[in-house]
Amino acid sequence: MSARRLNRGAGLGLGIAMIWFSLLVLLPLAAIIVKAAGGGASTFGHILTESETRDALLLTVKVSILVTVLNMVLGTLIAWELVRGKATGARGAGRVAEWVWGKVRVVIDLVIDIPFALPTIVAGLVLLSLYGPHSPLGLHWAPTTQKAILVAIAFVTLPFVVRTVQPVLEELDTDVEDAAASLGAGRLTILRRIVLPALLPAIFAGASLSFARGLSEYGSLVLLSSNSPHRTETVSVRLFAFIEQSNTASAAALATILLVVALLAIVVLDLVQRRVASHE
Amino acid sequence: MKSIKVTAALVAVGVLALAGCGSSSSASSSKGTVNVVGFSTMEQPNQKEFAAFNATTAGKGVKLQGAYGASGTERDAVLGGQPADEVHLSLEPDVAKLVTAGKVAKDWDQNSTHGICTNTIVTFGVKSGNPKHITSWDDLLKPGVQIVTPDPGSSGSAKWNLLAAYGAYLQETGSAAGAAADMKKFLGNVVAWPSSGRDATTAFENGTGDVVLSYENEIIQARAAGQSIDYVDPSTSLLIENPCAVTTGASKAATDFLDYQKSAAGQKVYVSTGFRPLPSVNVGSVGTVQGAMDPSNPFPTITHLLTIDKDFGGWATADSKYFDETNGILTKLKAAYSK
Numbered sequence: 032m033s034a035r036r037l038n039r040g041a042g043l044g045l046g047i048a049m050i051w052f053s054l055l056v057l058l059p060l061a062a063i064i065v066k067a068a069g070g071g072a073s074t075f076g077h078i079l080t081e082s083e084t085r086d087a088l089l090l091t092v093k094v095s096i097l098v099t100v101l102n103m104v105l106g107t108l109i110a111w112e113l114v115r116g117k118a119t120g121a122r123g124a125g126r127v128a129e130w131v132w133g134k135v136r137v138v139i140d141l142v143i144d145i146p147f148a149l150p151t152i153v154a155g156l157v158l159l160s161l162y163g164p165h166s167p168l169g170l171h172w173a174p175t176t177q178k179a180i181l182v183a184i185a186f187v188t189l190p191f192v193v194r195t196v197q198p199v200l201e202e203l204d205t206d207v208e209d210a211a212a213s214l215g216a217g218r219l220t221i222l223r224r225i226v227l228p229a230l231l232p233a234i235f236a237g238a239s240l241s242f243a244r245g246l247s248e249y250g251s252l253v254l255l256s257s258n259s260p261h262r263t264e265t266v267s268v269r270l271f272a273f274i275e276q277s278n279t280a281s282a283a284a285l286a287t288i289l290l291v292v293a294l295l296a297i298v299v300l301d302l303v304q305r306r307v308a309s310h311e
Numbered sequence: 312m313k314s315i316k317v318t319a320a321l322v323a324v325g326v327l328a329l330a331g332c333g334s335s336s337s338a339s340s341s342k343g344t345v346n347v348v349g350f351s352t353m354e355q356p357n358q359k360e361f362a363a364f365n366a367t368t369a370g371k372g373v374k375l376q377g378a379y380g381a382s383g384t385e386r387d388a389v390l391g392g393q394p395a396d397e398v399h400l401s402l403e404p405d406v407a408k409l410v411t412a413g414k415v416a417k418d419w420d421q422n423s424t425h426g427i428c429t430n431t432i433v434t435f436g437v438k439s440g441n442p443k444h445i446t447s448w449d450d451l452l453k454p455g456v457q458i459v460t461p462d463p464g465s466s467g468s469a470k471w472n473l474l475a476a477y478g479a480y481l482q483e484t485g486s487a488a489g490a491a492a493d494m495k496k497f498l499g500n501v502v503a504w505p506s507s508g509r510d511a512t513t514a515f516e517n518g519t520g521d522v523v524l525s526y527e528n529e530i531i532q533a534r535a536a537g538q539s540i541d542y543v544d545p546s547t548s549l550l551i552e553n554p555c556a557v558t559t560g561a562s563k564a565a566t567d568f569l570d571y572q573k574s575a576a577g578q579k580v581y582v583s584t585g586f587r588p589l590p591s592v593n594v595g596s597v598g599t600v601q602g603a604m605d606p607s608n609p610f611p612t613i614t615h616l617l618t619i620d621k622d623f624g625g626w627a628t629a630d631s632k633y634f635d636e637t638n639g640i641l642t643k644l645k646a647a648y649s650k
Contacts, residue, residue, distance in 0.1 A: 159517050175503070268506065277383065
């Protein structure tokens with residue numbers, strides 16, 4: 032009796048999950064691929080041989096990889112400071128320093144999600160005023176350099192690694208680290224042998240999210256990038272151009288190529304993570 | 312086994328429910344509502360136009376609803392089934408696609424304004440005080456001058472700008488080769504290709520470039536809103552003509568609104584927002600226009616005003632000749648010479 036009820040419950044859950052997932056994800060994905068396939072192999076060939084689209088694709092992939100690596104390092108560092116920062120940052124600096132750091136941490140913890148909350152077009156506008164021709168920082172990167180694109184994508188993807196690593200770090204029991212320390216392990220050894228292996232899956236999960244987001248970023252680049260062919264035009268802008276020209280076959284083909292690249296990246300990241308994990 | 316049946320039943324119910332949603336939401340709009348689908352620039356001018364139309368006998372009690380976006384995007388939205396009683400797009404080929412799909416009658420342009428509702432010209436937006444003294448198309452070719460113009464690939468409205476440049480250089484040099492040589496310098500000076508006219512203006516306002524190629528009415532509108540941007544009408548420019556049409560089966564209210572837009576009264580409202588009055592409509596004195604460089608003489612005569620029909624053989628010819636994705640003259644020049 033109880034087994035049957037469990038079955039029914041599981042069936043219901045599975046049913047709801049499948050409908051939701053199908054309608055939201057599988058159906059649009061299938062539609063894109065069907066549309067792209069309708070254009071035939073020649074559409075794919077045409078896109079990949081056309082230098083403007085190829086350069087846009089290469090630029091986007093290059094920047095996304097750079098940003099992802101950056102996020103894996105800096106995102107982990109920020110998460111570490113948010114969770115463990117108190118212990119190391121203010122050690123011996125007295126109660127006031129500790130109190131101040133506590134407040135700062137709360138603020139950073141709140142602000143870190145801003146890139147998610149801010150409409151990306153606004154992010155683009157803000158970044159343009161900071162890194163554009165009127166830059167108060169003296170950094171005239173936007174809109175004509177690829178650095179501006181890097182900054183924009185780094186901005187919108189910042190929270191991914193931080194937010195995947197942070198909860199894992201919070202749950203991580205310090206007992207094991209203490210035990211290792213008491214057995215004579217140095218801090219680097221503890222970090223390398225105990226902490227990092229536990230964080231790896233989270234870091235890589237954040238990395239794949241960040242890479243995929245970087246590939247598809249559009250809003251913040253509308254104003255921040257000059258969209259000059261071969262130099263600062265990203266693939267999402269190219270895609271938008273195809274759509275505006277009613278060239279939906281090319282748009283669908285390019286979207287499919289992007290999907291494949293994202294999928295490849297996720298697989299590669301997963302393999303690397305397993306590889307690294309098994310070496311530990 | 313049981314769980315599979317439950318799942319299957321659930322999937323079926325879910326799909327049916329959704330199908331139900333689909334059919335119930337497609338109820339037609341009520342008699343008194345006119346859905347106007349326009350290209351992005353029309354959003355603010357139309358608010359005034361709607362209010363003025365509502366104050367007329369024909370327009371009393373008619374509810375006007377506007378939806379705006381890039382011309383091509385709105386065209387595709389209407390093709391995709393977005394409710395539209397009237398379309399007001401940036402360029403004719405977009406309406407032509409709606410005609411092909413049967414959304415707009417074939418004879419939409421057989422009337423006194425040839426299907427045009429609003430017109431303006433291509434102008435140079437410059438920084439306040441025009442520090443680089445940009446007044447002519449030749450000035451745009453000087454080394455170090457930075458041009459911002461929307462991308463004709465992603466913004467249909469940007470085609471007007473590039474055609475104006477090409478037309479001006481063609482007229483000056485008198486040959487396609489001369490125009491191509493000038494376009495090479497011009498394209499080399501373009502520092503940004505934003506996706507739309509609006510994005511181009513915003514990027515320019517935030518410091519990108521020395522000059523933005525734009526619509527005269529857009530800059531007048533921006534100045535009226537308090538932006539510190541000047542503009543210079545070059546002695547050679549292109550008349551930008553925005554087509555409008557009611558969709559097939561549109562209500563009388565929609566036709567009334569279209570007629571009002573083309574009337575002297577309707578044109579005067581558009582003029583107050585920066586559009587030039589249609590040549591075929593006699594609006595009398597245009598009065599003062601807030602935001603114009605000289606509000607009391609808002610629309611100085613352009614010495615050489617090119618038109619798409621007279622100088623480029625009409626959009627049906629020009630669109631493929633200049634902007635074909637692979638063989639268009641301007642497409643090829645842009646691919647070869649833009650940095």
